[in-house]
Amino acid sequence: MPPSDFKRVIAESPYVFIIGVAGDSGSGKTTFTQAIRAIFGEDLVSTITIDDYHRYDRRERKELGITPLVPEANRFDLLEEHLEALKAGKPIAKPVYNHDTGVFDPPVPFKPTKILILEGLHPFITPKMRDLIDFKLYVDPDPEVKRAWKIKRDVEQRGYSPDAVIREMEERKPDFERYVAPQCRFADAVIKVAFSKYGREASEERNVYHVTLCQSKFERSIRDVDLSIDLFGILSLSQRNFMVEFTTEDVGGTAMGALAFDGELNYAVVRKLERNIEIQTQVQPISLVQNGAYLTAGDMAQLILAWRIINRRIFIEGAPEATGNGGCGCGRR
Structure with missing residues (x-):
């Protein structure tokens, strides 16, 4: 069993748990x-x-004719130094890249929390960064989904024209395929997103x-993991299309189990899953949506991914009744 009051355990632990999230700009990493x-x-x-660690x-x-996806356009040496300090619980002076102006603002003081999420194009690009990260997630939307998301974000939030976003x-694209996409082979989990099989309008x-x-x-x-979905609830409560499918997929040369969701599922069906995660982790309450609402496929993936990450974090404390050899649950480097 996990430690009781796991939030308190994390808060009192000296360990800084780093989650790395890789993916292209506008891919939905957050x-x-x-x-x-x-x-x-x-x-x-x-x-x-x-992005705060861009070199230029x-x-x-623009003058150099390079994109930020090229490794040389980033200060990975400084990022490694800062991650190492944060992992040790030490504050840093974090650089700040301003997307509105395209220039750097003055650095800001940054103190590590007990869970640190590192998001960007290249979190797994160097061996040292991979070694400092405890859980690695790669987000990989289909090209058409990514195109729609990035246009929406950059037009609404960053003031670009649609033509400028598409041109960029x-x-x-060549730099993404060369430098960013291959990082999926280091991931503990990969999220793939496509337009719904129930129609692009639903998406x-x-x-x-x-x-x-x-x-x-x-x-x-x-x-005694129990991550069940209530079949009775699906049959009696759900009134919208929903699909669950399991396959195996090759991801960067590694066979992974692929659990796919589509559509919307009534909250009552998923509440048992939330409750089981609460019992197993002693993290309460877990309530991502309001009672009576519907969860999307993305909500379901978030919930299961959160349980997977929590499970990894629990083993850093050393759960005595855990299966396996004990110790840190670090994944592939």
Whole structure:
């Protein structure tokens, strides 16, 4: 069993647990760690974006004819130094890249929380960064989904024109395929997102997508795991389309189990799953949606991914009744 009052255990532990989230710009990296933020709260969870560690500002990159996806356009040496300090519980002076102006603002003081999320294009690019990260997630939306998301974000939040966003995506594509996409082979989990099989309108109007959670094999886990979905609830309560499918997929040369969801599922069906996670982790309450609402496929993937991350964190404390050889539950490097 996990330690009782696991939030308190994390808060009192000296260990800084780092979650790395890799993916292209506009790929939805922040979305799939929202459950961790919701469960543990901002007192325990903070985020660093790798964009802050660009070596050149927007004008300099244009003059040099390079994109930020090229490793040489980033200060990975400084990022490694800062991650090492944060892992040791030490504060840093974090650089700040301003997306509105395209230049750097003055550095800001940054203190590590007990759960640190590192998001960006290259969190797994160097062996040292991979070694400092405890859980690695790669987010991989289909090209058409990524295109729609990035246009929406950059037009609404960053003031770009749709034509400028599309042009930039085409310019960045070779560097993405060369430097960012191969990082999926280091991931403990890969999220794939496609437009819903129930129609693109469901995705664009109700945020309903076909979401696949690919996971490496568990090295160790909490005993008596019960992550069941209430079949009776599906048959009696659900009035909207929903699909669950399990396959195996090759991800960067590694076979992963792929659990796919699509559509919307009544909250009552998933409440048992939430409750079981609460019991297993002693993290309460876990409530990502309001009673009576419907969860999307993305919500389901977030919930299961959160349980997987919590499971990894539990073994850093050394759960005596855990299966496996004990010790830190670190994944593939």
